[in-house]
Amino acid sequence: MTANRQATNPQAANPPGPSIRPAWQEARVYAHRAAAALPAVTVPLGSAAGRTLAADLAALCDVPHYASSAMDGWAVSGDGPWMLAPTRAGSDPSLVPLSPGEARIIVTGGLVPPGADRIVPTERATLDTNKLSEAAAPPANPEAAAPPANPNPNLNPAPNPAPNRPRTHIRPTGEEARRGDIVLRRGLVLNPAHLAVAAACGHDDLPVRGRARVALVLTGNEVQVAGIPRPGFVRDSFGVTLPSLVGSLGGDVVRVSRSRDSRAELVAELRRSDGLEPGVDLIVTTGSTGGSGADHLHDALREIGAELIVDRVAMRPGGPSLLARLPSGCLLLGLPGNPLAAMVALVVLGHPLLAGFAAAPLPPVSQVVTRDAVEGRPGAALFSPFRLVDGRAVLNDFTGSAMMRGLADADGLLVCPAEGAPAGSSLDALPVPWRPLPPSSSGHFGP
Numbered sequence: 001m002t003a004n005r006q007a008t009n010p011q012a013a014n015p016p017g018p019s020i021r022p023a024w025q026e027a028r029v030y031a032h033r034a035a036a037a038l039p040a041v042t043v044p045l046g047s048a049a050g051r052t053l054a055a056d057l058a059a060l061c062d063v064p065h066y067a068s069s070a071m072d073g074w075a076v077s078g079d080g081p082w083m084l085a086p087t088r089a090g091s092d093p094s095l096v097p098l099s100p101g102e103a104r105i106i107v108t109g110g111l112v113p114p115g116a117d118r119i120v121p122t123e124r125a126t127l128d129t130n131k132l133s134e135a136a137a138p139p140a141n142p143e144a145a146a147p148p149a150n151p152n153p154n155l156n157p158a159p160n161p162a163p164n165r166p167r168t169h170i171r172p173t174g175e176e177a178r179r180g181d182i183v184l185r186r187g188l189v190l191n192p193a194h195l196a197v198a199a200a201c202g203h204d205d206l207p208v209r210g211r212a213r214v215a216l217v218l219t220g221n222e223v224q225v226a227g228i229p230r231p232g233f234v235r236d237s238f239g240v241t242l243p244s245l246v247g248s249l250g251g252d253v254v255r256v257s258r259s260r261d262s263r264a265e266l267v268a269e270l271r272r273s274d275g276l277e278p279g280v281d282l283i284v285t286t287g288s289t290g291g292s293g294a295d296h297l298h299d300a301l302r303e304i305g306a307e308l309i310v311d312r313v314a315m316r317p318g319g320p321s322l323l324a325r326l327p328s329g330c331l332l333l334g335l336p337g338n339p340l341a342a343m344v345a346l347v348v349l350g351h352p353l354l355a356g357f358a359a360a361p362l363p364p365v366s367q368v369v370t371r372d373a374v375e376g377r378p379g380a381a382l383f384s385p386f387r388l389v390d391g392r393a394v395l396n397d398f399t400g401s402a403m404m405r406g407l408a409d410a411d412g413l414l415v416c417p418a419e420g421a422p423a424g425s426s427l428d429a430l431p432v433p434w435r436p437l438p439p440s441s442s443g444h445f446g447p
């Protein structure tokens with residue numbers, strides 16, 4: 001169920017009344033704020049990549065949890081040369097203490113026996129019968145003695161920087177974390193390396209934010225789901241794209257239904273989706289956003305008693321898209337019927353919405369430099385699929401609102417300002433869901 005229905009997050013509150021045709025930056029913030037963070041769930045470590053960590057994570061043990069060798073070689077005690085330590089039948093040699101003047105073979109990661117001072121790497125050791133000698137020490141490397149830097153603010157500083165580790169080749173207990181240290185912070189969007197950190201700290205499961213449950217309602221009498229469309233019909237773009245797109249943005253499509261261009265049918269489908277058990281957090285509709293006699297979304301929302309949050313956005317394509325909240329608390333994202341328009345609306349509104357459900361920050365806006373001058377369109381930001389050529393944005397062909405070829409080849413969507421921009425301009429860009437752009441700024445509107 002739906003944190004949204006509970007509307008417990010104060011950040012979910014938007015100003016009263018709909019925002020009519022806001023700028024795209026503003027619309028993103030409204031969408032992000034509208035979605036309240038979903039309750040936490042526990043998932044196995046291997047399924048947690050891309051999810052938002054719901055609580056600070058403490059190490060359950062020291063990492064490493066025992067002093068271990070960083071080299072294949074010999075654990076030695078005292079000054080050399082050393083005699084090979086005797087082994088005792090039935091006992092684990094790594095647990096038998098070394099006395100001064102003794103050495104014992106060890107592998108990388110092996111438990112350092114009590115009494116060992118350091119490890120002599122294999123390549124620096126000479127074994128003559130039972131006697132081990134070490135080659136002369138190499139010249140000191142000042143860099144090797146520097147304490148390790150902490151490149152990640154989400155990891156605690158190493159509690160034991162062990163500046164002499166390169167000489168001893170022993171990884172001390174707790175070098176990376178002490179039991180109880182917070183190693184990963186709540187709110188972090190987990191990458192695979194974070195999962196390895198959690199595993200090293202003894203975790204099998206992680207508390208993460210739930211994924212939004214999403215229902216799709218695809219409208220249009222003319223939409224054909226298979227084969228070559230007849231004249232007056234159109235092959236469905238959305239049934240084959242939206243489930244995986246929603247999935248890559250952090251939601252799970254739990255129902256796909258279709259409605260003919262009838263207000264009664266659309267109302268019935270919206271009610272059915274809204275009434276699913278367990279509840280859905282978001283309904284995504286396609287088509288029917290316009291004002292023709294065949295477009296019924298606004299009327300259907302009125303009939304249901306939905307509250308509009310955003311009604312159209314000052315952008316092209318995708319301008320007719322809308323965001324509403326049903327009386328149940330379920331949110332509704334209305335994507336226009338034209339395929340590219342729907343994809344732009346999904347990137348501009350859908351991505352922030354799903355980030356809000358995941359308690360993730362507003363997705364960042366990137367900047368890219370245009371190779372050529374770009375034209376604008378009066379009154380609206382123009383979102384143009386582009387590809388990066390030698391690091392510069394070049395606009396794609398086939399980018400009409402009803403086309404998908406330009407988007408299919410795109411590295412992202414370039415935001416061409418209404419007044420246009422000369423070649424070499426640095427412009428805002430949003431990533432397409434299947435290809436990240438390097439973030440270079442974090443949004444220009446709102447907090």
Ligand SMILES: Nc1nc2c(c(=O)[nH]1)N[C@H]1C(S)=C(S)[C@@H](COP(=O)(O)OP(=O)(O)OC[C@H]3O[C@@H](n4cnc5c(N)ncnc54)[C@H](O)[C@@H]3O)O[C@H]1N2
Pocket residue numbers: 218219220222223234235236237238239286287288289290291295317318319320335336337338339341401402
């Ligand atoms: N007189 C005006 N006409 C239109 C305006 C306008 O301002 N004044 N705006 C245009 C813009 S911009 C858009 S975007 C569309 C919005 O259309 P709707 O959201 O109402 O969608 P439909 O009318 O149902 O369909 C539009 C177009 O998209 C095709 N479509 C629909 N579903 C699918 C699908 N599943 N797969 C592929 N294509 C689909 C549909 O066949 C239409 O061609 O309105 C413009 N008109």
Ligand code: MOO
Pocket residue numbers: 315316317318319320336338341401402
């Ligand atoms: O959203 Mo429409 O062009 O803007 O197809």
